[in-house]
Amino acid sequence: MKKKSLNFRALLSAGALFLAIGFSACNGGGTSGESKSDSTKSASDDNALIGAGSSFDNPLFSKMFSEYNKLNGLKVNYQSVGSGAGISQLTNKTVDFGASDAPMNGKQDSAVSAPVLHIPVTAGAVVLSYNLAEVKDTLKLTPSVLADIFLGKITKWNDAKIAAINKGVKLPDVAILIAHRSDGSGTSNIFTTYLSKVSEEWSSKVGKGSSVNWPVGLGGKGNEGVAGLIKQTPGAIGYIELAYAIQNNMAYAQIQNKAGRFITPSIASVTAAANITIPADSKVSLTNTDAADGYPISGFSWVLIYKEQKYGDRNQDRATKLLKLLSWVIHDGQQFSGALNYAPLSPAAVTTGDAILKSATFDGKPILQ
Amino acid sequence: MDTSSMDKDLITLSNASLGVISPVKTADSLKIRQRLRRSYRQIKTENVFRRVLVLMGWVMVVLVLGILFTLVLESVPSIRALGAGYLWGKTWDPVQDVYGAYPFLLGTLLTSFLALIISIPFSIAVAIFLGEYYPEGWLPNLLKNTVELIAAVPSVIYGFWGLAVLVPIVRGWETKLGVQPVGVGILSSSLILAVMIIPYAASLGRSMIQMVPSPLKEAAYSLGATRWEVIRSVIIPYTKSGLFAGILLSLGRALGETMAVTMVIGNTSIIPKNIFSPGNTMASVIANEFTEADKPVYLSALIELGLVLFLVTVVINMIGKRVISRFTNE
Numbered sequence: 001m002k003k004k005s006l007n008f009r010a011l012l013s014a015g016a017l018f019l020a021i022g023f024s025a026c027n028g029g030g031t032s033g034e035s036k037s038d039s040t041k042s043a044s045d046d047n048a049l050i051g052a053g054s055s056f057d058n059p060l061f062s063k064m065f066s067e068y069n070k071l072n073g074l075k076v077n078y079q080s081v082g083s084g085a086g087i088s089q090l091t092n093k094t095v096d097f098g099a100s101d102a103p104m105n106g107k108q109d110s111a112v113s114a115p116v117l118h119i120p121v122t123a124g125a126v127v128l129s130y131n132l133a134e135v136k137d138t139l140k141l142t143p144s145v146l147a148d149i150f151l152g153k154i155t156k157w158n159d160a161k162i163a164a165i166n167k168g169v170k171l172p173d174v175a176i177l178i179a180h181r182s183d184g185s186g187t188s189n190i191f192t193t194y195l196s197k198v199s200e201e202w203s204s205k206v207g208k209g210s211s212v213n214w215p216v217g218l219g220g221k222g223n224e225g226v227a228g229l230i231k232q233t234p235g236a237i238g239y240i241e242l243a244y245a246i247q248n249n250m251a252y253a254q255i256q257n258k259a260g261r262f263i264t265p266s267i268a269s270v271t272a273a274a275n276i277t278i279p280a281d282s283k284v285s286l287t288n289t290d291a292a293d294g295y296p297i298s299g300f301s302w303v304l305i306y307k308e309q310k311y312g313d314r315n316q317d318r319a320t321k322l323l324k325l326l327s328w329v330i331h332d333g334q335q336f337s338g339a340l341n342y343a344p345l346s347p348a349a350v351t352t353g354d355a356i357l358k359s360a361t362f363d364g365k366p367i368l369q
Numbered sequence: 370m371d372t373s374s375m376d377k378d379l380i381t382l383s384n385a386s387l388g389v390i391s392p393v394k395t396a397d398s399l400k401i402r403q404r405l406r407r408s409y410r411q412i413k414t415e416n417v418f419r420r421v422l423v424l425m426g427w428v429m430v431v432l433v434l435g436i437l438f439t440l441v442l443e444s445v446p447s448i449r450a451l452g453a454g455y456l457w458g459k460t461w462d463p464v465q466d467v468y469g470a471y472p473f474l475l476g477t478l479l480t481s482f483l484a485l486i487i488s489i490p491f492s493i494a495v496a497i498f499l500g501e502y503y504p505e506g507w508l509p510n511l512l513k514n515t516v517e518l519i520a521a522v523p524s525v526i527y528g529f530w531g532l533a534v535l536v537p538i539v540r541g542w543e544t545k546l547g548v549q550p551v552g553v554g555i556l557s558s559s560l561i562l563a564v565m566i567i568p569y570a571a572s573l574g575r576s577m578i579q580m581v582p583s584p585l586k587e588a589a590y591s592l593g594a595t596r597w598e599v600i601r602s603v604i605i606p607y608t609k610s611g612l613f614a615g616i617l618l619s620l621g622r623a624l625g626e627t628m629a630v631t632m633v634i635g636n637t638s639i640i641p642k643n644i645f646s647p648g649n650t651m652a653s654v655i656a657n658e659f660t661e662a663d664k665p666v667y668l669s670a671l672i673e674l675g676l677v678l679f680l681v682t683v684v685i686n687m688i689g690k691r692v693i694s695r696f697t698n699e
Contacts, residue, residue, distance in 0.1 A: 081660060082660035082661050083661065083663075084660060084661040084662060084663040085660050085661070087663065105663065105664075107663070107664050107665065108663060175549060177549075177551060182631070182636030182649075182653075182657045183656075183657040183658065183660070183661065184463075184657070184658045184660060184661025184662065184663075185661060206464065207462075207464035207465065208464065209463055209464045210463075210661045210663060211463045211658050211661060211662075212462070212463065212464050213460060213461060213462035213463070213464065213465075213638060214637065214638070216639075217637065218551060218553060218635040218636065218637060218647050219635060219636025219637055219647075219649075219657070220636065221631055221632065221636070221657060225632070228532060229553070232532070232536065232537065232552065233540075233550075233551065233552065
């Protein structure tokens with residue numbers, strides 16, 4: 001009988017221990033926790049790489065990685081958790097690579113223990129979609145008008161400034177309603193970076209970031225949330241991803257670029273925007289591009305890896321697999337972009353990407369020859 | 370077997386267990402031994418069961434305290450950087466690292482209390498109808514199940530319905546009233562919340578009303594009271610603490626609701642001017658911005674928002690408990 005109660009007690013304490021482990025594990029999964037056990041676990045499966053980050057990249061990555069799996073049998077597990085979360089997972093070394101729609105900022109840079117490489121993998125664009133049932137022609141917008149609309153300075157569609165660039169278009173006397181993203185996103189980051197470049201006032205009043213303090217307008221969650229607000233509200237204007245706008249047949253405006261031309265957003269004009277001199281670290285914003293036929297509100301999406309691939313208990317084999325995968329992504333993988341409405345990398349971007357991949361090392365020695 | 374022989378057997382038994390060799394080993398003593406063994410086992414089971422209950426209780430306490438502790442711990446960077454001004458700061462600007470929770474605090478309280486006010490007439494009416502007028506029958510059963518179903522529908526579905534059906538209706542009202550017709554905003558979210566919280570107060574109210582002793586009601590009827598008078602003077606006074614507890618439960622639900630509200634509130638950090646203005650609640654800000662919070666203070670400010678929401682819920686619950694106990698003491 002004594003034995004029986006002992007058993008029960010052991011069971012209880014085992015339960016308590018289990019709970020305690022559960023708690024501590026939850027803690028470890030937090031932002032700054034030690035996650036060594038996670039990384040060892042992930043490293044144990046030799047034929048699978050783990051990535052996390054940008055949700056914008058997710059449809060493209062799913063396609064690319066499944067194609068790569070057919071070719072090389074390598075499994076890539078990509079978690080679409082958002083750019084910020086991808087960067088923090090890379091910082092905690094729980095993933096092999098991160099993916100982000102914005103280069104790492106100063107604070108994120110100082111948080112990582114070793115240099116991180118940015119490899120451009122695809123480009124996307126942000127389009128201005130609107131709901132004006134009466135207007136049949138494509139609306140044209142200049143950077144300064146766009147900034148004034150989003151600053152709340154132009155409040156009616158028939159404002160003289162809008163009418164001046166849309167000659168011959170009958171604009172209704174309807175209040176402008178602005179729709180923006182309510183969740184933090186790379187799309188907002190590209191759009192606010194663009195506005196900060198073209199408008200002094202925007203730059204000083206609002207600034208750029210994946211979430212900003214919007215002076216006016218309504219927030220919708222995700223592309224679908226913003227698109228929903230636009231479709232429902234007559235007189236609404238908002239920014240959404242190009243791919244989403246194309247797939248959902250939404251009207252979007254032509255934007256005047258730096259060269260003074262009004263550009264319709266398309267895969268071709270986004271690729272064109274990226275055909276500029278790209279710095280060696282590839283951390284460049286394509287917004288307000290110098291390219292004459294480039295769409296001005298576009299941006300790269302990057303894959304992030306550590307420059308020195310020997311960390312934790314990583315082996316040479318794993319590092320080589322990762323680098324080979326990324327090299328395939330920027331070359332052969334690009335053929336899958338168009339069908340999914342992503343802009344393929346420009347030749348300049350591929351050349352830069354190649355050079356960056358070659359600079360990655362394992363124990364000080366280059367991985368790719 | 371008389372008691373004295375049992376006593377004797379017991380003594381022998383205890384002697385045996387003490388190691389004293391007992392020569393007596395009858396069939397009776399064996400039976401007693403079995404009986405004793407069984408009662409020992411019963412006592413053990415009783416103890417173990419009680420311990421499991423205590424443990425489970427403690428797990429709940431530890432969980433809640435653990436959540437509070439984590440929230441406080443993770444809020445430290447933000448508390449250090451922003452101080453108490455966080456609570457009444459009116460700007461939420463992640464670019465400048467300026468965070469003020471006031472617009473969201475206001476949004477949460479506004480939507481929840483407005484929803485409560487809208488829902489009370491419905492939930493009390495349903496409770497009285499089902500509890501007093503028609504406790505049985507197919508129609509009341511249908512109504513009862515429908516009301517309970519309202520609580521079971523996932524909140525994202527309410528969000529969709531709100532966006533597709535309710536928002537255009539509200540926009541129509543706004544056009545007639547001459548305010549900017551946006552549709553989404555405090556009013557739309559309160560209406561959605563009101564629908565979502567009706568079942569909580571209604572179900573609790575119904576069971577409370579059914580528990581009113583019939584002698585009380587019959588006495589009132591026999592004195593010539595009408596149905597309305599019975600409800601007003603007997604049922605409502607008898608059940609008010611229960612009705613209030615139900616209302617409190619629905620308020621708790623309204624405070625924490627995230628998804629449906631996010632979809633129809635407009636998500637702007639500008640302080641709402643009237644009930645048609647768009648706004649934001651603490652829960653939806655957390656849900657919206659948590660994944661992309663890329664700076665330590667930003668993340669911490671969002672967690673502090675969670676802490677504030679937690680404390681608001683606790684305070685409202687405590688006030689509610691006090692009100693209930695005052696009602697019951699009367």
